[in-house]
Amino acid sequence: MSEKLGDVNIGIKKIPSQSVTEEYILERFGKDPTLDEPDPAALFLYEKYLNTSITESLEILQKAIIYHDDDVNFSQSTMEKLILLVEGPEKYASDVEVYETEVKIEAVLINYHSPYPEVRAVCDPFDDPLIPCDTLRAYFLGLLWTIIGTGVNQFFSPRMPNISLSSGILQILMLPCGRLMEFLPNWGFTICGTRYQLNPGPWTYKEQMFASIIFNVSIGGAFAAFYNIITQRLPMFYDEQWATIGYQFLLVFSTQFVGFGFAGIMRRLIVYPVRAVWPTILPTLALNRALAANEPNKTVNGWKISRYGFFLIVFCGAFIYYWLPAYLFEALSFFNWLTWISPQNFNLAAITGSISGLGLNPIPSFDWAVLNSNYPLEVPFYAQVNMLVGAVIAGFVVIPGLYWKNFKWTAYLPINSNLIYTNTGQPYEVREILTNGLFDKEKYQKYSPAYYTAANLVFYGSFFALYPFAIIYTIIIDWKSISLSIKDLWETIKHPRRSIYDNHTDPHSKMMSKYDEVPDWWFTAVMIIAIVMGIACVKGYPTHTPVWGIFFTIGINFIFLIPITLIYSVTGFSFGLNVLVELIIGYTLPGNGTALNILKAYGYNIDGQAQSYITDQKMAHYAKLPPKAVFKGQMISTIFQVFVSVGVVNWQISNISGLCTKTQPEKFTCPGPNSFYAASVIWGVVGPKKIFKSLYPLLQWSFLFGAAAVIPCLLMKKYFKKQTAYFQPTLVIGGLLSYAPYNLTYMTGSFYLSMAFMWYIKRKYIGWWEKYNYVVSSSLTAGVAFSAIIIFFSVQYKPRKIIWWGNTVSYSGADAAGGSLLVLKDGEIFGPPPGQFP
Numbered sequence: 060m061s062e063k064l065g066d067v068n069i070g071i072k073k074i075p076s077q078s079v080t081e082e083y084i085l086e087r088f089g090k091d092p093t094l095d096e097p098d099p100a101a102l103f104l105y106e107k108y109l110n111t112s113i114t115e116s117l118e119i120l121q122k123a124i125i126y127h128d129d130d131v132n133f134s135q136s137t138m139e140k141l142i143l144l145v146e147g148p149e150k151y152a153s154d155v156e157v158y159e160t161e162v163k164i165e166a167v168l169i170n171y172h173s174p175y176p177e178v179r180a181v182c183d184p185f186d187d188p189l190i191p192c193d194t195l196r197a198y199f200l201g202l203l204w205t206i207i208g209t210g211v212n213q214f215f216s217p218r219m220p221n222i223s224l225s226s227g228i229l230q231i232l233m234l235p236c237g238r239l240m241e242f243l244p245n246w247g248f249t250i251c252g253t254r255y256q257l258n259p260g261p262w263t264y265k266e267q268m269f270a271s272i273i274f275n276v277s278i279g280g281a282f283a284a285f286y287n288i289i290t291q292r293l294p295m296f297y298d299e300q301w302a303t304i305g306y307q308f309l310l311v312f313s314t315q316f317v318g319f320g321f322a323g324i325m326r327r328l329i330v331y332p333v334r335a336v337w338p339t340i341l342p343t344l345a346l347n348r349a350l351a352a353n354e355p356n357k358t359v360n361g362w363k364i365s366r367y368g369f370f371l372i373v374f375c376g377a378f379i380y381y382w383l384p385a386y387l388f389e390a391l392s393f394f395n396w397l398t399w400i401s402p403q404n405f406n407l408a409a410i411t412g413s414i415s416g417l418g419l420n421p422i423p424s425f426d427w428a429v430l431n432s433n434y435p436l437e438v439p440f441y442a443q444v445n446m447l448v449g450a451v452i453a454g455f456v457v458i459p460g461l462y463w464k465n466f467k468w469t470a471y472l473p474i475n476s477n478l479i480y481t482n483t484g485q486p487y488e489v490r491e492i493l494t495n496g497l498f499d500k501e502k503y504q505k506y507s508p509a510y511y512t513a514a515n516l517v518f519y520g521s522f523f524a525l526y527p528f529a530i531i532y533t534i535i536i537d538w539k540s541i542s543l544s545i546k547d548l549w550e551t552i553k554h555p556r557r558s559i560y561d562n563h564t565d566p567h568s569k570m571m572s573k574y575d576e577v578p579d580w581w582f583t584a585v586m587i588i589a590i591v592m593g594i595a596c597v598k599g600y601p602t603h604t605p606v607w608g609i610f611f612t613i614g615i616n617f618i619f620l621i622p623i624t625l626i627y628s629v630t631g632f633s634f635g636l637n638v639l640v641e642l643i644i645g646y647t648l649p650g651n652g653t654a655l656n657i658l659k660a661y662g663y664n665i666d667g668q669a670q671s672y673i674t675d676q677k678m679a680h681y682a683k684l685p686p687k688a689v690f691k692g693q694m695i696s697t698i699f700q701v702f703v704s705v706g707v708v709n710w711q712i713s714n715i716s717g718l719c720t721k722t723q724p725e726k727f728t729c730p731g732p733n734s735f736y737a738a739s740v741i742w743g744v745v746g747p748k749k750i751f752k753s754l755y756p757l758l759q760w761s762f763l764f765g766a767a768a769v770i771p772c773l774l775m776k777k778y779f780k781k782q783t784a785y786f787q788p789t790l791v792i793g794g795l796l797s798y799a800p801y802n803l804t805y806m807t808g809s810f811y812l813s814m815a816f817m818w819y820i821k822r823k824y825i826g827w828w829e830k831y832n833y834v835v836s837s838s839l840t841a842g843v844a845f846s847a848i849i850i851f852f853s854v855q856y857k858p859r860k861i862i863w864w865g866n867t868v869s870y871s872g873a874d875a876a877g878g879s880l881l882v883l884k885d886g887e888i889f890g891p892p893p894g895q896f897p
Contacts, residue, residue: 084108087164089179100172103185107171113159116166120145123169129536132175132336132439135784141165171566175336178681180829181344186570186683192265193688195255196240198695201273203236204229205696206703208278211844213707216285217719217729219800220392220428226275226343228841231370233270234350237262268347268682272675273692275343277700282667283307283314283660284704286735290656292712293719296736297653298490304705306600311701313593314660317613318668319694320586321620322676323579325669328621330676331563335628337677342437342833344681359826369831370838377427377842384426385850388865392426393804395874402872405880409474410458412874417454417475417514418802427839428847432801433809436836440817441785443810449794450806453517457798461513462880467755468889469513470880477515477730477799479737481507482888484879489652489740496603498650498744507888508754508896509740514798520758521795522638524765526619529634529789531769533622536776567680574685581690597657604654611647612640612658616665624670626789628677634793637663638738645742655743656735721877725855730800753897765792 086092088108090101120141127133143151144165148158168174172184191197208224215222240262247256288307290296329335350367364372384392393413397420401407409416413423424430433443460466462474472480479487487510492503511519590609597604619636640662644655672693679689711718711727719729741750751759772788797806816835821828860866869875883889891897 081105084160084164088168100183100185103183104167104171108163108167111163111167111170113162116163117145119166119170120162123174127174127334129539130334132177132334132338134176135781137165137174173565173567174333176825176829177338177341178336181341181348182567182681182683184566186573188573188683190263190265191259192263192269192684193692194259194266195257196237196243196262197266197270198273198692200233200236200240201270201692202696202699204233204270205274205277205699208274209280209700209703210707211848212278213280213284213704214711215844215847216280217289217711217727217732219726219728219730220426220432220805222428222844222847223840224278224844225837225840226271226278228837228844229274229278230267230271230343230346231350231367231374231837231841234262234267234367237267237270264347265682265684267350268344268678269684269688269692271343271347272678272682272684272689273696275678276668276671276675276693277696279671281311281315281701281704282664283311284701284708286732287656287660288705288708289712289719289729289732290736290739291653293732295719296489296732297496299496299653301601304709306596307705307709308701309592309596309599310657310660311705313589313596314664315668315697315701316585316589317593317661318616318665318670319672320582320589321616321665321669322672323577323582325620325624325673326676329624329628329673330680331568333565335625335677337628337674338439339434339437339627340674340678340681342836344678345829345833346837347682357826357830359830360824362827362831366830366834370834373835373838374842377839378846381427381843381846382850384424384428385847386854387861390865390869392424392429393869394422394424395420395869396422398872398874399868405873405878408873408876409462409880413802413804414869414874415473415475415877416802416874417457417798418804418807419454420804420807423804423807427843429805430808430812431836431840431843432805433813434836435809435812436816436832438813438817440813440821442787442790443813443817444785445787445790446794446797447806447810449521449791450797450803451794452791453514453521453795453798454803456517457513461516465881466513467516468510469516471883471889472510472512472879473877474512474880475514475798475800475802476512476877477518477734477737479509479511479515479740482510482890483507484883484889487737487740489736489744492744493652496601496651496653498746503745504894504896508749508890509737509745510890511741511755512799514802515737516755516758518796518799519638520761521792522634523642523758523761524768525634525789525792525796526639526765527762528765528768528792529626530619530622531766532772532789533626535769535773537625567683570683571680571686575687577686577690585694593661602653602657603648603651604657605648608644608648608654608658609661611643612662613665615640615643615662616669620666620669623666624673627670628673634796635663636666641738641742642747645747648743649746649748650744652739652743656739659735659739724858725851728800734799749897 082090082092085098085101085105088098088101088104090098124138124141124145127138140161144158144162148155151158151161168179173179173182208229212223241258241260243258245256245258249255284307287310288302291299291302346366390396395408395411395413395416397411398404398408398416411420412418413420433446435443457474462469465471468482471484481487487507491506492499494502590613593609594606596602597606597609615636619639623634623636637659641655641659644658644662648654648658675689675693676686678684679686715723715725715727717723718727719732721728768788775783775786794806797803816828816832820832
């Protein structure tokens, strides 16, 4: 809490001169005053403090002020403090001893650890290269949990709301397995002078982190397995039965690995720069430190319980509680209580409904699976605020601007759906306009154009605006970082034998420079093999997909990957190139939905897998793991992931009744595949020429609007710098994407939790937050995920329904019915007459 020091607000407590003691300085470096045990990190930093002069410290602070000037993750109060310190003791405090102490403390934290307290909370300022890392048991456990995590996540990926096991969750579950392996016999063997042991001793911090990184790259599932296989195989979509196991494996292998080639370039730009904080990886690092590192159990804000003990308590509570919203009292999940006032009132349901409405509901859910949709305990609070603002704006565009004006016949359709519809208001069946998998103009003129709902129009318009805005804005705002990274990349091209750490002098890069780097040709070889498999896939099956399309999507990713990943590394907000790719492919290969789907998988997954690998590289950077070991582990893990993903999705297609339908009882409604299918029909089969020219000409102006919006945002940042410090317009536009089929239900609860944990508790009780915040997030998610598995296979797979008001009220009104504002009579259509379709 900010207090006065003299007459100046500096963001720290008032420090009398006599209080500047060794104990005070150690506390500022992280030592717990309630413990008598030595704190290695605090002692390390204190030694640096003693050996750092005031002149050197001021130079460090001056450089930090320049480097972090426009850094949204750098604390504003800390920046103000650094400026006062640089201006001199007369500006900061009358007591010279206090002044010099604070100058040296801040300089040591920046120069020998990290300028970000979040990073200091999850890693050490020193490293021991002799600690075992990529051991046989670490590989075994990493791959075991890869299989489990990938299977669970792939299984629940079609569910709405989604349930997933994060890396942090599996990390906690893996710890007791690692401890058990300490009892194995110490057998081993030697290859090329290297000794491999079954039990090299106690389970270490680095083994825990290495195994976590192995499965982190894989547990998200495979994009092509989830989207392409489902939409190609299911009769309700394309019903392409030629897409057999051989085709599936080639496609999934190729799309999963081709992105790794880009990681060799991206690691120089996004991993090693200090400003690339990667906030989404901090929970995993915090848990690893809490569970496996030998740290004293500190008392914080009166809480003594260990992080692991706290995890177990919250995990058990979440496991038991989830039976309520998932099975016993389902109204707690989609808590659409406002619609209960008048269940059949369509207007009320359309605005406040959680299932098919816009979700304008102040108390939307008591289900962690819903509340955690926007990762409220991981994503920074300013990001949550920006995205919520965007979501609210989008809602008000849909309500008065589109739907109730019946713009482009949207009032004849549900207000918030990601499906596409015919001119009779029925779901669109693409097979009605195809001949041998390609667009048939005659059939199309007899059937119908494909129509978007109001929310889907806002979604696509926002996505079209996001691309030019995000690229231009990021390049201008972060030009300092981008230019330095490009120079570094150019130096590497000119001097290929140069170390990748040469231009990075921060303490973590210096520590990592002791390990062997991954040669660039390793990344290139993986990408070439993946491309060859992709060529075999599109040439060996009736995909109607040209080989040049694969190289085309690779080129698109090469252009856009850097700014997109840079945004992700700083803010935690990520968006893919799927919409941009489908638009371009729609122009180049009109009438070909299958080709669009395949190339879209490449266009999306190249940057997705590159980001995934780079994310793990940053975790390895913080945890000080050998880069070559990480590379090998991830390659092997991704192979396992491919087999598991393909196996699970084929089991689901064969065994889950009603998969991807709106009425699927276990909520396997497939929001992702439905959007994927709709996009392939609109932009692949029907084609963007018809959409932009006749059906929705306003959408094409979204690109210009996005580019033009950069100017006022830059002016605001320039002339109202302090007031707009946390204003991130890219995230505001990202918030506009919160609909079709999701809605404010998934944003509002996340905002409340983020305000509580990422703003209030983080400011008032930083010690508690550092120790327990990420544990709360991981334990709740783990408890819900494992509870959901038990519930599905015990009482839902072979249904044992409990029918009572608490399980039926949310689904008995207009919200669940998903009707429309205007209703057609039998035989009526809207839009152009048959034979005159655009």
